[in-house]
Amino acid sequence: MQVYRVPVSAPIHATITPPGSKSITNRALICAALTQGKSFLTGVLDSEDTQVMITALKQLGVPVDHDLENNTIEIEGNGGKFPVKNAEIYVANSGTTARFLTAMLAASPTRGGVYRIHGKERMHERPIGDLLLALQNLGADVRSERENDCPPLVIGPNGSLAGETSIPGTISSQFLSAILMVAPAGKHDITLRVSGELVSKPYIAMTLEVMKSFGATIDFREDFSEFCLPAGSRYEPTHYSIEPDASAASYFFAAAAITGGTVRVEGLTEKSFQGDIDFCRCLERMGCTLKFGETSATITGLPLHGIDVDMNAISDTVMTLGVVALFAEGPTRIRNVAHIRHKETDRIAALACELRKLGAAIEEKEDGLIITPQTLHGAEIDTYDDHRMAMSFAIAGLKIPGVVIRDPLCVAKTYPRFFEDLNFVINDNTDQ
Numbered sequence: 118m119q120v121y122r123v124p125v126s127a128p129i130h131a132t133i134t135p136p137g138s139k140s141i142t143n144r145a146l147i148c149a150a151l152t153q154g155k156s157f158l159t160g161v162l163d164s165e166d167t168q169v170m171i172t173a174l175k176q177l178g179v180p181v182d183h184d185l186e187n188n189t190i191e192i193e194g195n196g197g198k199f200p201v202k203n204a205e206i207y208v209a210n211s212g213t214t215a216r217f218l219t220a221m222l223a224a225s226p227t228r229g230g231v232y233r234i235h236g237k238e239r240m241h242e243r244p245i246g247d248l249l250l251a252l253q254n255l256g257a258d259v260r261s262e263r264e265n266d267c268p269p270l271v272i273g274p275n276g277s278l279a280g281e282t283s284i285p286g287t288i289s290s291q292f293l294s295a296i297l298m299v300a301p302a303g304k305h306d307i308t309l310r311v312s313g314e315l316v317s318k319p320y321i322a323m324t325l326e327v328m329k330s331f332g333a334t335i336d337f338r339e340d341f342s343e344f345c346l347p348a349g350s351r352y353e354p355t356h357y358s359i360e361p362d363a364s365a366a367s368y369f370f371a372a373a374a375i376t377g378g379t380v381r382v383e384g385l386t387e388k389s390f391q392g393d394i395d396f397c398r399c400l401e402r403m404g405c406t407l408k409f410g411e412t413s414a415t416i417t418g419l420p421l422h423g424i425d426v427d428m429n430a431i432s433d434t435v436m437t438l439g440v441v442a443l444f445a446e447g448p449t450r451i452r453n454v455a456h457i458r459h460k461e462t463d464r465i466a467a468l469a470c471e472l473r474k475l476g477a478a479i480e481e482k483e484d485g486l487i488i489t490p491q492t493l494h495g496a497e498i499d500t501y502d503d504h505r506m507a508m509s510f511a512i513a514g515l516k517i518p519g520v521v522i523r524d525p526l527c528v529a530k531t532y533p534r535f536f537e538d539l540n541f542v543i544n545d546n547t548d549q
Contacts (some may be wrong), residue, residue: 119523120521123514129380132382133369134361134382136164141391142161150179156193156194158189165530171183177204205233210239210502212291217295223257223274225274227274234270240267241268244459247284251309278305278307286314298324310344325337326390330355332353365535421444422445439451442477444490451485464505467499471510495521504531
């Protein structure tokens with residue numbers, strides 16, 4: 118499928134369960150690999166980002182039994198002592214895989230091995246220097262092959278991380294998550310301090326929840342400025358259930374918002390520890406009605422108006438809200454998301470460019486953009502090999518005739534069945 122021609126839709130009325138969370142799946146895989154014994158994961162996402170993580174663990178000698186039909190994984194951890202001492206690991210453009218594996222391998226007690234992590238060219242442009250420096254300060258043998266401190270990376274396991282270090286919070290919360298997750302498998306106390314503003318704080322809360330589910334002990338300040346991980350806090354094998362992906366759900370909530378329909382997403386509630394569930398609050402501020410049930414969240418679309426919103430905590434949904442803003446009365450300002458310029462693409466610049474193609478007036482800022490709706494028209498949308506660009510702009514086509522998504526298969530990174538599910542909700546407009 119070279120392009121996807123989005124069909125204009127009547128109001129969307131549907132119930133859907135998105136696939137499992139990519140962020141939770143890859144965190145659970147790391148924690149399970151660091152236990153001593155078998156863990157069982159349910160609701161596992163099957164996508165490019167999770168596939169490269171699973172393949173990497175298998176390369177390292179970790180037994181992983183992936184049941185694709187039932188979305189489950191049985192994984193046998195070995196306490197971080199990997200049977201394979203040398204490996205060339207390809208991570209595509211998966212930031213979670215690259216960053217989490219870097220920390221895990223740097224902390225491994227496996228002796229005499231050298232590991233190399235590399236990926237797509239865009240991965241080799243995504244900075245990781247802050248993580249490397251923090252790991253080096255804890256005693257790790259890790260370096261970039263490039264002067265720009267981006268992958269490819271070379272890692273020599275040194276036995277264990279120890280001591281204190283600080284890590285900037287302004288580029289990616291995944292750097293902090295990476296060190297947090299590997300610390301319980303070590304033999305020494307570790308103290309981590311965050312300098313500057315920490316972006317995407319809900320993802321740190323997610324990391325801590327997954328760690329706790331596997332038995333880890335963590336002491337931390339409520340503002341996430343300091344974390345103390347005592348020696349001897351071991352992960353324990355467990356059965357772990359993965360929630361549906363809240364970021365993926367945002368596209369269907371947005372479909373209800375712009376078409377004036379009602380979409381209920383099963384498996385996500387107000388108590389979800391995925392921060393992106395708060396995207397629903399943004400839609401509520403814009404005029405939609407929001408209802409949380411015991412096992413679901415429901416959005417009903419009503420006339421929309423623009424808002425001024427800080428999306429630092431839910432930055433993976435910036436592109437989705439940018440598209441919703443096209444159909445609002447008045448301008449919408451999205452702020453405090455400068456860090457998304459370092460994602461799969463420069464998401465601020467890419468979003469601005471493609472919204473202009475559809476007819477919107479856009480003022481691009483360093484940390485976001487202002488979207489002012491004008492007369493809209495169809496266009497061919499470039500996706501920049503970025504799954505979220507493809508999925509977000511497909512939603513625009515539900516209301517704007519003639520929207521064509523180029524390279525739609527880039528959605529395989531996190532949601533391979535997205536267009537099948539979108540076609541389902543378009544064709545199943547029976548209020549459930």
